[in-house]
Amino acid sequence: MLTKFLPRKRFALLTALAVWFLAASLLLRVTFMIWQHDEISWNILDVFRTLFTGIFFDIGTVSFVLLPAVLYFSILPNRLIGSWFDKIVTYFFTVLMLFILVLTFFAEITFWDEFRTRFNFIAVDYLIYTHEVVANIKESYPLPVLIGGVLLITGLIVFVFYKRQVFRDTFSHALALKKRVIALAITVGIALVFSLGITNNQAEWSSNRYNSEISKSGIYSFFAAFRNNQMKYTEFYSSTGNDAAFDLVRQKLGSPNATFVTDKYSVHRTLTGDGMENKNVVFILVESLSAKFLGEFGNTEHITPFMDSIAQQSVCFENLYATGTRTVRGMEAVTLSIPPTPGQSIVKRPDNHNLYTVASVFRNRRYDCNFFYGGDGYFDNMNSFFGGNGFTIYDRGRGSVLSDDIRTTRHNIADSEVTFENAWGICDEDIFNKMLGVADAQYRSGKPFFNFIMTTSNHRPYTYPSGKIDIPSGKSREGAVKYTDYALRQLFRKASRKPWFRNTVFVIIADHCASSAGKDEIDLANYHIPAFIINAGTTRKVETQCSQIDIFPTLFGLFGWSYDSDFYGKDVLENGFEERFFSGTYRKLALVKKNKAMILSDQKVQHFYTWDKNTNALEPLPMDKGFLTETISFYQTADYLFTNHRLK
Incomplete structure (x- = not known):
């Protein structure tokens, strides 16, 4: 000593x-x-x-x-x-x-x-x-x-x-x-x-x-x-040859309506469909909304009555999992439809502008794309990422500016539009009201719109406007969840009166769970999140095990759109969809297929488990080389595409 x-x-x-x-x-x-x-x-x-x-x-x-x-x-x-x-x-x-x-x-x-x-x-x-x-x-x-x-x-x-x-x-x-x-x-x-x-x-x-x-x-x-905030995949994780990895991944991503480009180090493909109609899309990424908070998934506290009701009136995903434990991971998953790469989220990395995102699909169909955040979008590099990928920004900025290479418009949410604000931003009702006003203007202009909203109320210190629900502000996570549910009800009540409502699809999904910690390497049950596609002309409960990265490919499938894709996500509703999900921390990367889980760790270590969803227990299994190669291939190719600027 x-x-x-x-x-x-x-x-x-x-x-x-x-x-x-x-x-x-x-x-x-x-x-x-x-x-x-x-x-x-x-x-x-x-x-x-x-x-x-x-x-x-x-x-x-x-x-x-x-x-x-x-x-x-x-x-x-x-x-x-x-x-x-x-x-x-x-x-x-x-x-x-x-x-x-x-x-x-x-x-x-x-x-x-x-x-x-x-x-x-x-x-x-x-x-x-x-x-x-x-x-x-x-x-x-x-x-x-x-x-x-x-x-x-x-x-x-x-x-x-x-x-x-x-x-x-x-x-x-x-x-x-x-x-x-x-x-x-x-x-x-x-x-x-x-x-x-x-x-x-x-x-x-x-x-x-x-x-x-x-x-x-x-x-x-x-x-x-x-x-070690950023980690190069090949330096820290087991790898295989790029030729074999891309061959396997392209095979997994293939479908009868997909045509791949000839470049073998790419997953770019054209998906064909028969749908022509452009529907408005309001996409709501809800802060820290674990599936376990909803009555639909067994909660008995009755804190999500509205979401429990829309679960019966939507395409409700019963078995969907987040890719990570932070908001930027959720944003990465839904916008890029890519498995989590080790280290920092792509949202926070350098050189993350002009990527092929879901906004690229919308912009190719002449949509007006907007990002709404109730705090300062400088936080977690959100403004730079969304602004650099084709979104107009609406946030509560405090003077921070976008970088010179971002050609987009940024609008500040004025004090007169705010009824309640805490450390993380304005309350969910206020950000929803802001979106409603912008949507009205978009409708009058005749352009279809894709409005992406990031909520903030379900976050410590769990404060929200008084008198809205029966749980006092600032007391508990349960109160914040119930307020967010209340705010969503108010959004739909107001939106239903709008002339654009009948032609608008709403998507609600969590960014991640409220807690992801457990005794095992990755606590897989704490990645289970709710997701709903509402007003899409069909209702069903989707029991298929799937990932956060599948939400937009599934939406585009419901629309029947033809579009180009660099996405690792797939249409969950198509015949032959292989059940699986991707989850990770900033150092551990998991591929789960039904009740089998492969977890890659840095130092080129990997473990294979059987996963009991009911008890959330991971029990070691003898290594499955085929499963290991598949897991490595997905994560290695995803990292390769970003680090080699192939997602541009």
């Missing part, structure tokens, strides 16, 4: 800081174990490995945390030890470091509460969008109490250090050159080992995801995610 080798007197403060950090990290780890007591493995060997793996990564973390201080103590001349300069610098940075670390431990608790994981790429993203995140924290938690508690704990730690004469020892002992060199060399050595030889993935030793996550050190995980 680092503290064993540090000189006891001059380095007394750093020794105390290291011991405190390791003890606090251990306490946090035990807290998480108790928190997830019914999910983690309590096998004695698993418990010891969880704790000792955690301590190992904590040692690496504390070496990084203390490295600047060790450097300062090592180069400060003996004649300045205990001087006013030394005391001011030492006290100031000690208090600052303790405050940040205590605040970080609190942040880890709130992050775990939301995502059931240690810091990951989501935490990295949140650093970029400080306005939304800070406002969300202010509205979700008693910030004065939180900050006051952090200050109080920081003060208590400093007081204990003072009473134990840690500062006195630090300021009253000179330091020999040899000891300076040894202390600095050991600290730098440990930091280098953890920088170059240890990866955060090595903490993922257990088949129980909770044991692996609790084994991690939050700060170390944060910086590991910061370094």
Whole structure:
């Protein structure tokens, strides 16, 4: 351990800081174990490995945390030890470091509460969008109490250090050159080992995801995610030859009405149909709407009466799954109809303009395409992605501008159009009303329209206009879900009076589930989302297992359209549709076919399971090479097409 080798007197403060950090990290780890007591493995060997793996990564973390201080103590001349300069610098940075670390431990608790994981790429993203995140924290938690508690704990730690004469020892002992060199060399050595030889993935030793996550050190995980926010498929995942991969995928995507281009490294094809009519489309991507919230899927709380009613009056997808765990993944899935690529969503990546999206299909039929978002579309790069792919933007911008290469129009939602707003944006009723006004103008212009709406109300802090439903604002996720359901009812009530309503198809689908965490590698049941196609001239319950990427190909199939496609999604209603879905985290990629699941992990590792949908259990199976090759082919070709600019 680092503290064993540090000189006891001059380095007394750093020794105390290291011991405190390791003890606090251990306490946090035990807290998480108790928190997830019914999910983690309590096998004695698993418990010891969880704790000792955690301590190992904590040692690496504390070496990084203390490295600047060790450097300062090592180069400060003996004649300045205990001087006013030394005391001011030492006290100031000690208090600052303790405050940040205590605040970080609190942040880890709130992050775990939301995502059931240690810091990951989501935490990295949140650093970029400080306005939304800070406002969300202010509205979700008693910030004065939180900050006051952090200050109080920081003060208590400093007081204990003072009473134990840690500062006195630090300021009253000179330091020999040899000891300076040894202390600095050991600290730098440990930091280098953890920088170059240890990866955060090595903490993922257990088949129980909770044991692996609790084994991690939050700060170390944060910086590991910061370094690996984008991942090249062929560097991290098992791969096969591109010729064989594309041959297999083209075979899987083929259908009697599909004609592929001759380029073998492409999935581009022309689909022929006999439908000519252009129907307006209002597409609503609902924030965090898990299937389990709906009575249609067994919920008994009666929080979605409207959606439960439209489930009986629409094409209702009973067995459809999201591709990811974040809004940008849902946007990627429905607009590009592509399996999730590792690392960041394409929505957030560079060079994601002028792609072949569902808007390309609509624009080829002379539709007016629009994107509506109740917050600032700068968040999660939404404006850049949608603006760069042919949508007119309607958002609640705060002065951010689109980049120079985006040739689109952007409209700000005015204060006069807003009745309620929280950290993430205006309430669902307001964004729906904005869309209704724009649709009226589009109807008068005589152009068919494709209006894409992203809702915000079903998101922490779960606040919405008072007096709309019987659950008080800001109290629970259930209240936010019920308000969104209420807002959808109001949208349909108003839209039904419009002259364009009879020729308009509405699509409602979730971006992802409210929670995706579980004990297994990927908690597949927590990717189950509802989807409805309404006013399309037919009603049916679709029991077929399918993916979020299939929603628009199915809609185009209902329309009978002929169109070009670069999509991996298929028409679920066509004869011969093969049941399957794609799901992933930013590091794990899954292909599920009925009750079999193949999961690809970075470090070129893969696991094959049988999946029990009723219990959500994954049980290991002997590797199926054919299934593995198919999974690799889908994900490898999808990544290849984007990274090689073949989706343009």
